Amino acid sequence: MTYEEAPACDRHDSQVRLQLRTMHSDSARPDVLVGLFECPECGHERWLPMKTSYEDSEAAISAA
Numbered sequence: 001m002t003y004e005e006a007p008a009c010d011r012h013d014s015q016v017r018l019q020l021r022t023m024h025s026d027s028a029r030p031d032v033l034v035g036l037f038e039c040p041e042c043g044h045e046r047w048l049p050m051k052t053s054y055e056d057s058e059a060a061i062s063a064a
């Protein structure tokens with residue numbers, strides 16, 4: 001599994017890509033995968049939701 005669209009750390013002028021550390025699914029939203037990203041420069045951590053499937057997310061929207 002690859003995740004190429006890593007977010008940039010907002011604490012730097014130059015773009016520093018956050019690195020994916022781990023992933024887990026939220027117990028409240030088991031269909032959503034959440035990734036823990038850490039900045040290699042300053043150690044800033046961010047939890048970000050990750051789309052595992054665009055088809056699933058579109059289906060969920062249309063079904064709502």
Ligand SMILES: [Zn+2]
Nearest residue numbers: 009011039042
């Ligand atoms: Zn940083």
